[in-house]
Amino acid sequence: xxxxxxxxxxxxxxxxxxxxxxxxxxxxxxxxxxxxxxxxxxxxxxxxxxxxxxxxxxxxxxxxxxxxxxxxxxxxxxxxxxxxxxxxxxxxxxxxxxxxxxxxxxxxxxxxxxxxxxxxxxxxxxxxxxxxxxxxxxxxxxxxx
Amino acid sequence: xxxxxxxxxxxxxxxxxxxxxxxxxxxxxxxxxxxxxxxxxxxxxxxxxxxxxxxxxxxxxxxxxxxxxxxxxxxxxx
Numbered sequence: 001x002x003x004x005x006x007x008x009x010x011x012x013x014x015x016x017x018x019x020x021x022x023x024x025x026x027x028x029x030x031x032x033x034x035x036x037x038x039x040x041x042x043x044x045x046x047x048x049x050x051x052x053x054x055x056x057x058x059x060x061x062x063x064x065x066x067x068x069x070x071x072x073x074x075x076x077x078x079x080x081x082x083x084x085x086x087x088x089x090x091x092x093x094x095x096x097x098x099x100x101x102x103x104x105x106x107x108x109x110x111x112x113x114x115x116x117x118x119x120x121x122x123x124x125x126x127x128x129x130x131x132x133x134x135x136x137x138x139x140x141x142x143x144x145x
Numbered sequence: 146x147x148x149x150x151x152x153x154x155x156x157x158x159x160x161x162x163x164x165x166x167x168x169x170x171x172x173x174x175x176x177x178x179x180x181x182x183x184x185x186x187x188x189x190x191x192x193x194x195x196x197x198x199x200x201x202x203x204x205x206x207x208x209x210x211x212x213x214x215x216x217x218x219x220x221x222x223x
Contacts, residue, residue, distance in 0.1 A: 007208050027197035041210045057203050058210065076183040096199065097206040106203070109196035124188055124196060132199035 003035055005048045006056035011037060018050070019113060021120045023080075026109060031055050034120070036113075044095065047111070059092040060105055065139045071110045071125040080121055084114035095136070104133040 003013045017035045024032050033050040036059075043064045049055035062069035071091065078084070090113040093105040107130040113120040149157060156166040162182040169176040179187050 025200050026193060027200050039210055044210050055204070057200070058206055076186075079183070094200065094203045095206065096203040097209075097211065098202070099207065103211055106196065106199045108192065109199065122196070122200075124186075124192055132195050 003048065003050065004053045005037065005046065006053050007039070007046050007048075008037075013037065016118070019047075019118050019120045021111075021122070023121055025057075025111075025122045026124075028055065045092065047092075047094075058095040058097065059111065060095050060136065062091060062093045062105065062107060062110070065105070065136045065143070066107065066134065067143065069107060069130075070127075071107070071112070071123060071130065072127050073112065073123055074126070077112065077121065077123045081112060081114040081119050082117050084116060088114055088116040090115050093134075096133070102135045102137060105136050106132045107134050108132045 001013060001015075002010050005011045013035050017037065019034045019036055021032050021034060024030060031049045031052060035048050035050060037046045037048055039046050039058065043060055045059040047057045047059050069091070081089070092111045092113070093107050094109070094111065095103060095105050097103045108125050109122050109132065110125065111120055111122050151157065151167050153167050153170060156164055158164055162180075163185065164178075164180040166178045167175060168178045181187055
């Protein structure tokens with residue numbers, strides 16, 4: 001199907017790219033249907049809402065910049081996703097690219113997706129070490145040292 | 146709004162499944178124990194609000210994605 005996207009205008013997407021977030025995202029509970037699209041630049045993805053073109057989030061896999069990220073999902077979080085096997089569980093962080101200042105990723109409220117069922121949720125990590133603004137480039141640079 | 150006084154170890158019950166009790170009191174900090182059914186999510190308010198604000202900020206991100214000037218390492222998730 002053809003989807004109007006915030007980043008790239010109309011884009012052809014496949015059914016397997018469509019995801020359901022039954023609870024929406026925090027503060028955006030009314031938007032529940034999304035498509036996961038590869039951004040034109042790696043290592044980013046776009047989570048584009050199907051019903052409202054302006055609702056689109058840039059995503060990154062935390063493993064790209066942060067070692068051993070484990071959001072500490074609860075039994076209930078996993079139940080909500082239909083208890084995916086580890087191989088079917090995708091974890092993303094939402095990226096913010098401000099007009100000025102560093103590009104950051106939110107590791108405190110990760111998006112978790114069951115790849116098999118296409119069901120997703122925004123979880124709240126119970127771990128204090130994760131914040132809503134991790135400087136992506138700084139953490140990548142620190143890791144190389 | 147209902148306001149109740151509780152001493153240490155005293156409980157409040159909400160409906161059938163939710164229990165809240167005072168575990169400890171120290172200075173201006175109250176430590177609470179909370180038991181709730183699994184479908185009831187319990188968060189610190191400021192954490193949920195912070196994530197909401199971060200989601201809002203993320204929406205106004207530049208559409209022009211910066212290309213990281215460091216090579217992403219091979220990652221293990223898939």
